[in-house]
Amino acid sequence: MEQRKQVLSCIQPTGHMHFGNYFGAIKNWVQLQNDYDCIYGVVDYHAMTMPYQAKKLRENTWELIFNLIATGIQPDNLFIQSLVPEHAELSWIFNCFTSYGHLGRMTQFKDKSAQNKDKGDGGFISAGLYTYPVLQAADILIYRADYVPVGKDQEQHLELTRDIAQRFNHQIGKEYFVLPEPLFTEVPKVMSLADPTRKMSKSAGEKHYVNVFAEEARIRKQVRSAVTDTGEATEGMSEGIANLFRLLKASECHEAHDSLVQDYQSGALKYVDLKEAVANGLVALNEQFRSARAELNANKKEVKNQVKASSAEIRKRAQETIKQVKDLAGLLNVRF
Numbered sequence: 001m002e003q004r005k006q007v008l009s010c011i012q013p014t015g016h017m018h019f020g021n022y023f024g025a026i027k028n029w030v031q032l033q034n035d036y037d038c039i040y041g042v043v044d045y046h047a048m049t050m051p052y053q054a055k056k057l058r059e060n061t062w063e064l065i066f067n068l069i070a071t072g073i074q075p076d077n078l079f080i081q082s083l084v085p086e087h088a089e090l091s092w093i094f095n096c097f098t099s100y101g102h103l104g105r106m107t108q109f110k111d112k113s114a115q116n117k118d119k120g121d122g123g124f125i126s127a128g129l130y131t132y133p134v135l136q137a138a139d140i141l142i143y144r145a146d147y148v149p150v151g152k153d154q155e156q157h158l159e160l161t162r163d164i165a166q167r168f169n170h171q172i173g174k175e176y177f178v179l180p181e182p183l184f185t186e187v188p189k190v191m192s193l194a195d196p197t198r199k200m201s202k203s204a205g206e207k208h209y210v211n212v213f214a215e216e217a218r219i220r221k222q223v224r225s226a227v228t229d230t231g232e233a234t235e236g237m238s239e240g241i242a243n244l245f246r247l248l249k250a251s252e253c254h255e256a257h258d259s260l261v262q263d264y265q266s267g268a269l270k271y272v273d274l275k276e277a278v279a280n281g282l283v284a285l286n287e288q289f290r291s292a293r294a295e296l297n298a299n300k301k302e303v304k305n306q307v308k309a310s311s312a313e314i315r316k317r318a319q320e321t322i323k324q325v326k327d328l329a330g331l332l333n334v335r336f
């Protein structure tokens, strides 16, 4: 049988999982597991690049692991980045194969450092935030990933990864690293219900995202109060309404979706009905995921051990790469 292609993707443990994350990334990850050899990382080293609290970071890491499993990621495909410290080691080596000027052109660095400037802590911007895309390159290349499912916002980082791989290959005179390709699967961009002109996101504050694991009543309330009339029009439809239809479709409520689209076209659409349908769709997923989560909670220790074991298994692959890279780069390898 032909070997399945390697897919790698990572997510930062920075707080609640919202429906933007789910529809825009995780649902796709779950499906990719059918066709590819998938590795998904909860990248806690990355979460240190913005101001954070140590205790909260560890909690968020496990919380995200449990939530990913509850939404359909297979535990065997999961690893926690800090349990595979070779990522950080490769990242150092790659720092020496990365152009300083290239890093400075990363738009995410510009955006995130601007965010820090407005916050306390004297506008502290860590060098980690600057070199973050190098660690990301290590995350990808350490597993020789063929494909990386990314959003358009990450395209620039993947380009840098390919650049680093090429420079390394060139310097050692061997096509050692596979150049990873982006995997652009069609995923919806979910907008904030409170302000449909901006992306649903944690960083915008609580009212701008719907937590996948929230209480049902909160989800219904958030959908009921979704802004419908403001925002830019998408083909005649206001962005708020378009976003609600998008959510309905993403929730696989196809019958309700098609019938409400007809209502919209004939001018008979009642917003309250659309909102009710969206809330039902989100709540159906929420119930399913919360019940999976409750089962996992009953076996917390086993689940944690399982993910520690899968991280150890995945680590073996990272160790193999690091060993070869050190040989190729002129560093020493000794087994003590």
Ligand code: ADP
Binding pocket: 011, 012, 014, 020, 021, 022, 023, 024, 025, 151, 188, 189, 190, 191, 199, 200, 201, 202, 203
């Ligand atoms: P946040 O913006 O809430 O901090 P992250 O940046 O941690 O979210 O995103 C994690 C993943 O979820 C990424 O793959 C990102 O592309 C996806 N994602 C985040 N917000 C949305 C959204 N509103 N619509 C679609 N996908 C999203």
